[in-house]
Amino acid sequence: METKKIGAQTAALANPPTIAGHANVVGKKEGDGPLANSFDFISQDDTFGQASWEKAESSMQKQALSLALDKAGRSAGNLDWLFAGDLLNQCISSSYAARGQAIPFFGLYGACSTMGEGLALAAMTLDGGFGEWAGVCASSHFCSAERQYRTPLEYGGQRTPTAQWTVTGAGAAVLAREGPGPYITHVTPGKIVDKGIKDANNMGAAMTPAAYETIKAHFRDTGRTPDFYDLILTGDLGKLGRELLLELFSMDGVDLSERHNDCGLLIYDLEGQDVHSGGSGCGCCASVLTGYILNGMREGRWQNVLFCPTGALHSPTSLCQGESIPGVCHAIAIANTK
Amino acid sequence: METKKIGAQTAALANPPTIAGHANVVGKKEGDGPLANSFDFISQDDTFGQASWEKAESSMQKQALSLALDKAGRSAGNLDWLFAGDLLNQCISSSYAARGQAIPFFGLYGACSTMGEGLALAAMTLDGGFGEWAGVCASSHFCSAERQYRTPLEYGGQRTPTAQWTVTGAGAAVLAREGPGPYITHVTPGKIVDKGIKDANNMGAAMTPAAYETIKAHFRDTGRTPDFYDLILTGDLGKLGRELLLELFSMDGVDLSERHNDCGLLIYDLEGQDVHSGGSGCGCCASVLTGYILNGMREGRWQNVLFCPTGALHSPTSLCQGESIPGVCHAIAIANTK
Numbered sequence: 001m002e003t004k005k006i007g008a009q010t011a012a013l014a015n016p017p018t019i020a021g022h023a024n025v026v027g028k029k030e031g032d033g034p035l036a037n038s039f040d041f042i043s044q045d046d047t048f049g050q051a052s053w054e055k056a057e058s059s060m061q062k063q064a065l066s067l068a069l070d071k072a073g074r075s076a077g078n079l080d081w082l083f084a085g086d087l088l089n090q091c092i093s094s095s096y097a098a099r100g101q102a103i104p105f106f107g108l109y110g111a112c113s114t115m116g117e118g119l120a121l122a123a124m125t126l127d128g129g130f131g132e133w134a135g136v137c138a139s140s141h142f143c144s145a146e147r148q149y150r151t152p153l154e155y156g157g158q159r160t161p162t163a164q165w166t167v168t169g170a171g172a173a174v175l176a177r178e179g180p181g182p183y184i185t186h187v188t189p190g191k192i193v194d195k196g197i198k199d200a201n202n203m204g205a206a207m208t209p210a211a212y213e214t215i216k217a218h219f220r221d222t223g224r225t226p227d228f229y230d231l232i233l234t235g236d237l238g239k240l241g242r243e244l245l246l247e248l249f250s251m252d253g254v255d256l257s258e259r260h261n262d263c264g265l266l267i268y269d270l271e272g273q274d275v276h277s278g279g280s281g282c283g284c285c286a287s288v289l290t291g292y293i294l295n296g297m298r299e300g301r302w303q304n305v306l307f308c309p310t311g312a313l314h315s316p317t318s319l320c321q322g323e324s325i326p327g328v329c330h331a332i333a334i335a336n337t338k
Numbered sequence: 339m340e341t342k343k344i345g346a347q348t349a350a351l352a353n354p355p356t357i358a359g360h361a362n363v364v365g366k367k368e369g370d371g372p373l374a375n376s377f378d379f380i381s382q383d384d385t386f387g388q389a390s391w392e393k394a395e396s397s398m399q400k401q402a403l404s405l406a407l408d409k410a411g412r413s414a415g416n417l418d419w420l421f422a423g424d425l426l427n428q429c430i431s432s433s434y435a436a437r438g439q440a441i442p443f444f445g446l447y448g449a450c451s452t453m454g455e456g457l458a459l460a461a462m463t464l465d466g467g468f469g470e471w472a473g474v475c476a477s478s479h480f481c482s483a484e485r486q487y488r489t490p491l492e493y494g495g496q497r498t499p500t501a502q503w504t505v506t507g508a509g510a511a512v513l514a515r516e517g518p519g520p521y522i523t524h525v526t527p528g529k530i531v532d533k534g535i536k537d538a539n540n541m542g543a544a545m546t547p548a549a550y551e552t553i554k555a556h557f558r559d560t561g562r563t564p565d566f567y568d569l570i571l572t573g574d575l576g577k578l579g580r581e582l583l584l585e586l587f588s589m590d591g592v593d594l595s596e597r598h599n600d601c602g603l604l605i606y607d608l609e610g611q612d613v614h615s616g617g618s619g620c621g622c623c624a625s626v627l628t629g630y631i632l633n634g635m636r637e638g639r640w641q642n643v644l645f646c647p648t649g650a651l652h653s654p655t656s657l658c659q660g661e662s663i664p665g666v667c668h669a670i671a672i673a674n675t676k
Contacts, residue, residue, distance in 0.1 A: 004467040005418060009442045011468045052659050080343060081527065088653070089427040091447040095530060095651035099664045104347045104527035106455060107651065107666075109429040109445040117444055121459060128466020129342040130349045148655075189419065189442035192433060313433035313445065315426065317486075321390050326437045328445075 004127070007221025010188040011120070013127040016338050018179030020133075021072025022290035025060045027142065027168030030287065033268045038291030039169075040067050046143060046168055054092060057141035060170040060283075061086070061097035065137050068172040068290070072133075079103045079174070080131025083118035085110060086139045086282050087166075088148060093139050103135065111311030112207075112235050113190070114138040115171060115286040116330035119307075120187040123332075126177045133177070139170035140281030149200070149316060162202040164238045164264055164280035165273075171286025173294075182297045186222055186333040190214040192313065194326040200312075200319055204241025204264075204277055207310035210327035211237060212248045215308055218331040226259055230302040233293065235285040235309030235329070236264030238278035263288040263309075285309040297336055307332045342465070345559025348526040349458070351465040354676050356517030358471075359410025360628035363398045365480065365506030368625065371606045376629030377507075378405050384481060384506055392430060395479035398508035398621075399424070399435035403475050406510040406628070410471075417441045417512070418469025421456035423448060424477045424620050425504075426486060431477050441473065449649030450545075450573050451528070452476040453509060453624040454668035457645075458525035461670075464515045471515070477508035478619030487538070487654060500540040502576045502602055502618035503611075509624025511632075520635045524560055524671040528552040530651065532664040538650075538657055542579025542602075542615055545648035548665035549575060550586040553646055556669040564597055568640040571631065573623040573647030573667070574602030576616035601626040601647070623647040635674055645670040 006012045023040045031042030041063065048056040048063075061084065069076060082101070084094035085108035098105045110117035118136035126134055143153060145166040151157040175184070193213050197206035211234050219225060226232060237245060242262050249256045263285040264278030289307055296302055314325040344350045361378040369380030379401060386394040386401075399422065407414060420439070422432035423446035436443045448455035456474035464472055481491060483504040489495040513522070531551050535544040549572050557563060564570060575583060580600050587594045601623040602616030627645055634640055652663040 003469075005469045009418075014467070054655060054659065080347075085447065087428075089655060090425075090449070090651065090653035092651070092653045092656045095664050095666075096656065096661065099530045099532050102529050105530050105666060106459065106527065107447040109423065109447040111428070121444065121463075124466055124468050125459075125462050128462055128468070129352070130462050130466070131341075131343045189444065191440050192437045192443050194437050313428065313430070315428035315430045317392060317427060318430045318434065321392065323434065326433050328433075328443060 009217050010186055010221035011124055012186050013123055013184060015127055016183035016185045017123050017126045017175045017177055019173050019182050019294060020176040020179050021068040021174035022294045023064050023067030023071055024169060024171040024287035024290045025064045026287050030167060030169055030267060033273060035267055035292045038295055053141050053143035054088060057093040057139050057144050058096040061093055061137050061139040064170040064172040065135055068174045072174040074133060074174060076101045076103055079133050079135045081106060081125060082135045083108055083122050084137040085114035087145055111313055112280055112282050113309045113311030113328050113330050114282045115289060116309035116332050119184060119332050120189050120330050122175050123184040123187055126175055134175045135172060137172045138282040138286040140166050140283035142166045142168045145281060159276055160201045162240050162277050164203060164236060164277045165275035166281035167267060167279045167284035169283035169287035171290035173290055181336050182294060182334050183338050184332060185335050188214055188218040188221060188331040190329040192326045192328050194324050196324045198324045203280060203312045204238040205244060206312050206325035207327040208237055208241045208244040210329040211245055211308055211310050214329040214331050226254060226256055229259060229304045229306045232256060232260045232306045233308060234262045236280040237262050237310060238264040240277050303336045305334045307334055347555050348524055348559035349462055350524050351461055351522060353465055354521035354523045355461050355464045355513045355515055357511050357520050357632060358514040358517050359406040359512035360632045361402050361405030361409060362507060362509040362625035362628045363402045364625050368505060368507055368605060371611060373605055373630045376633055391479050391481035392426060395431040395477050395482050396434040399431055399475050399477040402508040402510040403473055406512045410512040412471060412512060414439045414441055417471050417473045419463060420473045421446055421460050422475040423452035425483055449651055450618055450620050451647045451649030451666050451668050452620045453627060454647035454670050457522060457670050458527050458668050460513050461522040461525055464513055472513045473510060475510045476620040476624040478504050478621035480504045480506045483619060497614055498539045500578050500615050502541060502574060502615045503613035504619040505605060505617045505622035507621035507625035509628035511628055519674050520632060520672050521676050522670060523673050526552055526556040526559060526669040528667040530664045530666050532662050534662045536662045541618060541650045542576040543582060544650050544663035545665040546575055546579045546582040548667040549583055549646055549648050552667040552669050564592060564594055567597060567642045567644045570594060570598045570644045571646060572600045574618040575600050575648060576602040578615050641674045643672045645672055
């Protein structure tokens with residue numbers, strides 16, 4: 001049997017799956033930001049009509065998948081598999097969203113890299129010959145994340161300048177084994193990289209080394225250079241993380257500044273929306289990818305995008321125990337033509 | 339391209355991957371139980387020399403993978419991918435165990451079904467042509483789970499008769515695309531099933547309907563009947579869950595009583611070890627599979643085993659919010675011959 005693995009860590013899909021449908025659901029603050037036109041549903045009520053923030057997040061994820069299925073012209077019953085994850089303890093947004101949908105379910109934990117992890121696994125599963133359709137979902141909610149990771153909202157805690165703002169949003173993609181594109185052509189799943197950062201209010205710095213390593217591995221494995229891509233899009237390194245990433249590449253003599261952008265910088269108006277270093281959370285890159293980016297590819301704004309969501313794999317407990325923050329980044333090459 | 343999906347939810351591996359190495363590490367209580375001879379390492383000290391229970395669990399998982407790699411005659415650098423998960427918030431046992439191992443990493447959350455979820459994804463990835471070697475790990479620790487899910491150990495809370503005891507253990511398997519077996523021939527990933535159980539001290543009852551649905555789906559998709567298997571092994575339904583499962587099948591006119599067993603019943607002496615309904619936790623089925631079961635297959639005790647770990651996908655938060663417990667079960671068919 002032929003091998004579809006190239007280099008040290010990249011899977012080259014022999015028959016690249018199509019992203020047949022994609023959609024997102026976000027909260028009010030995200031709807032007030034610069035990407036407002038790219039969201040399928042903006043709720044003015046961050047509870048989404050639910051009795052708790054956790055249930056609100058679950059509801060967003062369910063709705064995003066439903067909208068993505070609509071666009072793909074399929075129903076949930078057509079999906080062979082569902083890959084989903086979120087930030088909450090025991091990933092309850094995803095399992096409660098998937099409950100009652102009757103789709104074989106793979107729960108993922110990749111922190112803010114989850115959308116990339118799901119796309120990588122779904123693409124390999126379909127390309128491997130296992131089924132025709134797969135769904136991928138990820139979500140986060142500012143209010144459920146704040147009370148789990150930081151302080152209760154009512155506390156009104158001050159944020160440091162390096163802190164990021166957890167996006168209230170969910171994104172879903174429906175992948176098909178056959179179709180007209182955009183295609184997932186390569187995936188480079190990441191290794192865990194930990195450079196010793198211990199400040200949970202500086203996750204951009206904690207995740208940047210992982211982004212650097214995975215993007216470098218992707219170029220090395222595929223033989224591509226940065227100019228192959230119209231856009232190299234990291235997950236949510238934020239303002240500080242982007243600066244560090246550009247610096248790491250410039251030390252290798254590579255200038256990424258023109259081609260690189262970051263979902264955490266795109267989703268908010270950093271000057272006007274008081275989000276300090278930018279957006280973060282599983283829902284950040286999930287809602288930017290499934291709206292602004294994939295819509296833009298369909299409109300011909302970009303032909304080749306390298307989507308590189310990053311995750312910080314710590315917990316409040318591990319940080320209290322003096323541990324540093326392990327980072328991970330998965331790179332997904334998306335192209336309008338195979 | 340041929341399809342390797344059969345029926346509604348089963349993947350039939352065209353070139354079944356081999357379980358080339360498997361190992362486990364457990365705590366003192368597990369070492370005092372009936373499966374003592376099947377464990378690779380029994381620690382008399384449940385801290386495993388670490389400063390916290392969480393770090394102890396991470397250390398177990400790392401050691402189990404290292405022992406499994408030894409048996410497969412490989413080093414961590416040979417692994418194309420690592421699939422791992424656990425019960426802790428943000429799956430920190432797995433990400434800290436994988437840190438520094440330099441293997442592309444997929445974090446999973448499937449609660450006690452994680453070992454099955456990982457084996458399913460690893461088998462499909464290798465069979466799909468992506469790489470030659472994959473590692474799968476899962477772990478749990480009684481002390482880290484008690485304080486996260488229930489009460490601090492010092493509190494000395496009483497347990498109900500339906501409660502299960504979280505296993506202190508980690509199991510790891512190394513899968514190879516080619517080899518002499520035992521082989522993973524089919525995987526039936528499960529749908530989420532929730533029958534409204536809200537008692538976190540009765541997880542056997544919460545997970546049994548998922549086990550029933552997945553096992554039934556496996557038989558329907560493959561055309562096999564229960565007598566194809568020498569052993570149908572659920573994850574950790576415990577004493578009560580086993581009774582319910584047998585009852586559900588008997589209502590269909592199927593008697594599973596002779597062929598069925600449960601990892602949660604095998605790992606402890608239920609009479610003598612004060613564990614009420616049996617063992618549970620990601621490490622329960624992971625350490626039973628990677629020792630007693632796979633050793634037994636190699637010795638010819640069983641030729642065909644259907645491994646069906648189950649997971650309860652709730653959280654303490656979701657139960658406090660009045661939610662019921664969603665269950666999932668993944669079935670993995672393991673055979674000595676292809």
